[in-house]
Amino acid sequence: MPIAGLYADYNNTVTVTVTYKDGSTEQKVLHLQTEELPKYIKNAKIVVSKNDKSKMDIGDNKLTLMNRTTKEPFAIDADGEVRWYSTNYSQHTIEQTDDGHFLILTKKNVDSTVYNDLIETDVLGRVYQEYSFNSKVKSNDSGNAKDETTVIHHDLLELPNKDILATVNDGSKYKEDVMVQISHKTGKIVKVIDLKKILPSSMYKNYKAGSDGKIDWFHQNAVDYDKSDNTIMISGRNQDMIMKLNYKTDKIIWIYSGKSKKSWPKKYLSKLLTPTKGTTITGGQHGLYQLSKDKNGENILLYDNNVDVTNGNKKTSGKYSQAVQYHIDTKKMTIDQTWAYGKSLGKTNFTNIIGYAERESNGNTLVDFGYKDNGTESNVIEVDSSGNQVFNVTVKNASSKVYVYRAYRLEFYPQGYVFDVNK
Structure with missing residues (x-):
């Protein structure tokens, strides 16, 4: 048990x-x-400055999972006490499945720099499924084989048929612009979505390579699947752009970007959303996902870093970061900002990279300012619909790069939890 x-x-x-x-x-x-506790968790300084438990969304068995970029992830209660942790180091990706298990991107050797071992595990750490990815690819110049730090990078999800949809590097000179569907039965790739085949070639052909020689023109950091109409939403940090695709055909449904309409090829113009007055342009955003749908469109939530990478808002860039809710009218092809939190915190909570926003079952929003003060600490705040703080916790890093990539409020005994006594 x-x-x-x-x-x-x-x-x-x-x-x-x-x-x-x-x-x-x-x-x-x-x-x-x-x-x-393990040393990298024990040495992390956790300070709770606000915890109104009567207004927090904690239910009977919910904890706040701190998904750190490296080292062991852990979960805390409303008092900041660590009540669960994994001994597996993780990089970016921890997702809870419908049966209460976790998909964790980890590595077999803790001394290795390579994270290419994806496991399905449970709260007790028992492994149900394991996918190991070949990290040997040819470099751009010498042609010699080298290790990719990770094949899967920022996000993945479990599809209704239990297959995995993941954002990956494909080993070419371009990186973080491909998605693959992985069969949960065989481990084979059954579908590939290459964004270079969907978006204008000028976006990637004219983009400058980084210090690693790779062209990170899109930098996909989120994918969300809607089973009601077989569509996906994705976020591209380096284009300051979010978009929705038909998952079967890969056809674009809509695009929201600060990129001027006149700079888009003609065939894309009908897919561009027009912002209403007062609606912010996202910049370097993270964690896009759908909240709900209505007869006119859908409501979505994301974490807006507010960084002008290529097409962001130059006037506000760097002044604040925020969680933002939008309503997209797919009939009028407009996007309207309906709620936001973070602007009032100003530069204190500005984070130029990472971050997440999650809507809770009681209407509150959990916001992860993960790279606060240049990554020396992560600040997770839960606010109600009026922007009143009901929970505020700061985690100072136990070692370098151990900032909270995403924070989730999770049930550790969800209704669909499956405990297999044979594992």
Whole structure:
């Protein structure tokens, strides 16, 4: 029987209640002594400055999962106590599946720089499925094989048929502009979406290569799937652009970008959204996903870093970062900003990279200012619909690059949780 959420380095008291078929019950009290936390979690300084538990979305068994860019991820309660952690180092990607398991992008050797081992695991760390990706690719110049730090990079999700849709590097001179669907049965790639075949060639052919010799012209950092109409939404940080595609045909449904309409080829013009007055242009955004749909369109949420990478807002760039909700009218092809939080915090909570925003079941929004103060700390804030803070926690890094890429509020015993006693 899985027991999650215990206190570390403590003799926990657990009461187990068994209900028999005839309705009678029996109780037993267990005392479970746990080990101390791993050093990279133990050394992380966690400070909670606000925790109005009556207004937080914590339910019966919800914790805040800190998905750090490297080292072990962990989850805290409303008091900042670490109540769960994984011993697997992770990079960017932890996603909870419908059956309560976790998809974690990790590495087999903790001393390696390469994260190319994707595992499906549960709260007890038992592995149900493992996908290992070949990280050997040819370099651009010498032609010799070299290690890619990661094939999967920023995001992935589980499709309704249990296949994995992931953002990947394909080993070419371009990076972070391809998605693949991976069969959960065979591990083989069954679908490839190359954004170079969808967007104007001028976007990538004229983009300057980075210090690694790669052309990171799109930098896809989010993908979200809508099973109701078989579509995906994606975010491209380096184009300051979000877009929606038909997943079957790869055809564009809409695009939102600060790139001027006159600079787009004619065939794209009908797909461009027009912002209403007061609607912000996203800059270097992260974490795009759909909240809901209505008869006219859809509501979406994202974390706007507010960085002018190529087509962002030059006037406001660098002044603040924020969580933003938009309504997209797919009939009028307009986009309207309906809610935002973060601008009032100003430069103090500006983050030029990473970050996430998540809408909770009670209407609150959890906002991860993950790269605060140039990455020396991460600040996760939960606010209500009026922008009032109900939770505020700061995590100072235990070592370099251990900032919180995304923060999730998760049930650790979700309704669909499957515990397989044979694993």
